[in-house]
Amino acid sequence: MRTTNDVHQQFASFFKSETLQPFAYLVSKKLSEGHICLPLDDAGVLNEELPAHYKGFIEKRERLKTEPLVGTVPGERQPFILYNNCLYLQRYFAYESLVLERISDFGKTEETRLAERMESLHPLTGFIRELFAPKETAASGADSRTDWQMVAALNAVLNNLTIITGGPGTGKTSTVAKILAVLYCMNPALRVALAAPTGKAAARMGESLKSASVKPSTIHRLLGFVPDSTYFEHHRSNPLNYDVVIVDEASMIDVSLFAKLLDAIGPDTRLVLLGDKDQLASVEAGSLFGDLCQAQGQLNLFGRERAAFINSLIGDPSRAIDEGSVVTESEHPLFQHIIELRHSHRFSGEEGIGRFSKAIIARDKQTLNDFIVSSDAQVLVDTAYSRPLFEEFADGYAEFIREQDIRLALQKMNRLRVLCAVREGEHGVYQLNRRIEKYLQQKKLIRANGGFYENRPVIVTGNNYTVGLYNGDTGIVRADEKGTLKVWFEDGVEGIKPVIPGYISQAETVFAMTIHKSQGSEFDRVLIVLPDSESNAILTSELLYTAVTRARSKVFLQGSASVILQASDRFVKRASGIADRFSDY
Numbered sequence: 001m002r003t004t005n006d007v008h009q010q011f012a013s014f015f016k017s018e019t020l021q022p023f024a025y026l027v028s029k030k031l032s033e034g035h036i037c038l039p040l041d042d043a044g045v046l047n048e049e050l051p052a053h054y055k056g057f058i059e060k061r062e063r064l065k066t067e068p069l070v071g072t073v074p075g076e077r078q079p080f081i082l083y084n085n086c087l088y089l090q091r092y093f094a095y096e097s098l099v100l101e102r103i104s105d106f107g108k109t110e111e112t113r114l115a116e117r118m119e120s121l122h123p124l125t126g127f128i129r130e131l132f133a134p135k136e137t138a139a140s141g142a143d144s145r146t147d148w149q150m151v152a153a154l155n156a157v158l159n160n161l162t163i164i165t166g167g168p169g170t171g172k173t174s175t176v177a178k179i180l181a182v183l184y185c186m187n188p189a190l191r192v193a194l195a196a197p198t199g200k201a202a203a204r205m206g207e208s209l210k211s212a213s214v215k216p217s218t219i220h221r222l223l224g225f226v227p228d229s230t231y232f233e234h235h236r237s238n239p240l241n242y243d244v245v246i247v248d249e250a251s252m253i254d255v256s257l258f259a260k261l262l263d264a265i266g267p268d269t270r271l272v273l274l275g276d277k278d279q280l281a282s283v284e285a286g287s288l289f290g291d292l293c294q295a296q297g298q299l300n301l302f303g304r305e306r307a308a309f310i311n312s313l314i315g316d317p318s319r320a321i322d323e324g325s326v327v328t329e330s331e332h333p334l335f336q337h338i339i340e341l342r343h344s345h346r347f348s349g350e351e352g353i354g355r356f357s358k359a360i361i362a363r364d365k366q367t368l369n370d371f372i373v374s375s376d377a378q379v380l381v382d383t384a385y386s387r388p389l390f391e392e393f394a395d396g397y398a399e400f401i402r403e404q405d406i407r408l409a410l411q412k413m414n415r416l417r418v419l420c421a422v423r424e425g426e427h428g429v430y431q432l433n434r435r436i437e438k439y440l441q442q443k444k445l446i447r448a449n450g451g452f453y454e455n456r457p458v459i460v461t462g463n464n465y466t467v468g469l470y471n472g473d474t475g476i477v478r479a480d481e482k483g484t485l486k487v488w489f490e491d492g493v494e495g496i497k498p499v500i501p502g503y504i505s506q507a508e509t510v511f512a513m514t515i516h517k518s519q520g521s522e523f524d525r526v527l528i529v530l531p532d533s534e535s536n537a538i539l540t541s542e543l544l545y546t547a548v549t550r551a552r553s554k555v556f557l558q559g560s561a562s563v564i565l566q567a568s569d570r571f572v573k574r575a576s577g578i579a580d581r582f583s584d585y
């Protein structure tokens with residue numbers, strides 16, 4: 001059997017140079033772990049990751065500079081690029097360069113349009129203030145602090161590129177609706193595109209933005225997917241023909257798609273990227289969204305001139321950008337381009353899911369311990385993996401099984417989910433799906449037979465463009481009026497569509513799913529089941545945070561105290577050189 005390490009070894013063996021081989025091995029290994037490049041500064045760490053026969057070679061890294069296959073100047077067409085003491089595969093260096101170049105281009109275009117955009121916002125002051133008037137239902141205290149939603153929306157009008165990050169319920173969707181309202185007011189013929197990295201995330205964006213007349217699509221579809229090619233129809237020479245492109249769940253975009261998306265945005269198009277910087281990054285290499293959010297150290301900083309202009313539109317000084325966020329003008333291309341929404345309108349930071357998720361990100365052991373010892377109304381931690389709790393949660397699936405109406409059954413099925421960190425083992429997706437099937441079978445709710453049995457919830461695991469099904473789509477098996485079993489999927493906001501099981505070659509049962517797969521989805525309640533060994537490297541604070549924030553109202557968490565605390569202590573630090581390269585642009 002070929003192991004993953006063999007693949008890296010095979011890649012390394014492809015190069016004849018003894019100096020290059022260990023580094024080629026590590027670059028390949030790091031890429032498979034999601035890193036864009038190999039930082040060369042820590043010989044100890046590098047040596048730890050190398051197989052025994054390469055030990056000692058790392059000390060020779062200075063020689064890389066003279067290797068014929070290693071370029072040291074951007075633009076050089078060598079298989080490897082050594083830059084800022086990081087070793088890249090040429091292709092990934094090129095993606096990173098493209099992202100930097102396009103961000104810099106956005107800034108140059110903005111400069112030429114800023115005065116005109118400011119001028120056209122002025123007459124809309126009344127409309128804007130009304131649009132953003134605090135809701136009476138807003139959580140107490142929400143009105144007496146900077147209204148970052150308003151700041152984000154106004155920047156999105158002024159900028160060509162705006163990045164909006166925020167945790168669950170901080171109003172990302174509400175802000176998008178308001179950005180569109182302002183832009184439509186400025187231009188009633190506005191051409192809008194809405195997109196997300198996966199079909200599921202695009203569908204959820206559609207549900208959240210029901211009032212928008214535009215149907216969100218996947219980024220691949222927006223860019224014009226070309227079968228059997230890594231290129232898209234839209235790129236720099238054939239840019240997207242929209243006034244504004246809004247992309248949700250941007251933390252899931254890998255470096256290659258990120259670069260291609262930015263490349264397809266022309267000078268007349270605004271791009272707004274939304275996401276949660278604290279969530280898991282893309283499965284593929286790159287955590288660009290998070291890296292860009294971290295590139296300046298601090299978020300929500302503005303120059304005096306921009307702050308004064310925005311504050312003049314906000315009017316109310318208590319909701320304006322305060323002095324603490326006003327700093328000396330910066331040349332950084334992302335300065336005034338990233339806004340973090342800091343107030344959750346769904347969760348209080350004082351209790352429940354809001355407090356628990358904040359504690360995970362902050363690695364606040366004391367608070368996590370409080371939850372472990374005594375649960376609250378929204379978060380119940382079960383360190384004993386109690387069977388009754390598991391079965392009670394599984395009972396929730398009876399609701400969709402008993403629902404006759406397929407559309408309602410689909411909605412009910414998607415109200416709850418078991419989320420696993422891993423696939424294999426007692427607490428992995430496969431065994432938990434089987435356990436739930438067995439339990440529901442005992443209750444005579446289903447008759448699981450390994451195939452497409454009636455009421456089997458199914459997740460599609462690969463794109464099928466012919467049938468119009470995408471990785472992550474979920475459906476249920478039900479008989480049609482002739483008694484033929486079909487898999488039914490939600491289709492648009494109101495509709496459903498049946499697909500013959502024979503057309504679905506890549507699918508799994510989805511009573512339980514991986515946390516990775518759950519990104520971009522939300523459920524009323526989730527049961528998170530962690531493996532019982534804290535040494536599992538997959539358990540990170542991002543993973544736990546992503547799982548917990550999938551829930552709208554209730555989280556059940558099965559895992560030992562040490563596993564939970566260890567997970568929150570381990571965070572993914574993906575290597576990319578992007579933050580250090582902004583000074584070149």
Ligand SMILES: Nc1ncnc2c1ncn2[C@@H]1O[C@H](COP(=O)(O)OP(=O)(O)OP(=O)(O)O)[C@@H](O)[C@H]1O
Binds near residue numbers: 168169
């Ligand atoms: N400024 C506000 N004042 C009061 N309520 C708000 C405000 N902004 C948003 N909300 C409410 O908070 C809830 C969450 O908002 P929204 O869906 O826009 O957040 P989100 O960041 O997109 O959430 P998520 O991505 O986690 O689904 C909604 O019920 C919305 O009506």
